[in-house]
Amino acid sequence: MAQTTTPATSIRDEDCSERRMVVTFLMSALESMCKELAKSKAEVACIAVYDTDVFVVGTERGxxxxxxxxxxxxxxxxxxKGRRWRSRGEV
Structure with missing residues (x-):
């Protein structure tokens, strides 16, 4: 039986890519909620941060x-980032 090994960095990259995809999916769901809120004349903006990426969804004005x-x-x-490092005990 053949065995293959994957370098640790590749596994980490896949994990990061998967997490980024989850964040993108959740922001898409939030965007749908924002559209519904906009129907009642609410102005909304939602922000998500993943690593160095900032995702912004909401109404046009938000x-x-x-x-x-x-x-x-x-x-x-x-x-x-400060909260994340403090929660890990890194600061």
Whole structure:
């Protein structure tokens, strides 16, 4: 019986790719919810951070607001990276 081994970095890359796909799928679901909220005249923006990627969904005005505020996005990323490191005991 033949055995194949996969380098650890490849497994990690697959895991990261799978996680990124899950985040993308969940943001798509959030986008659908935002569209429903928009029907009742609500303005909504949802932000997700995965590694260095920032995902923004919501109503047109909500997305426009968040996308125009790069400083807000950077602060959001910085905040969550800090929380992640603290929760791991790395800080």
């Amino acid at each position: 997305r426009a607001f968040v996308n125009s505020r790069k400083d807000f996005q950077k602060d959001f990323v910085k905040y969550w």
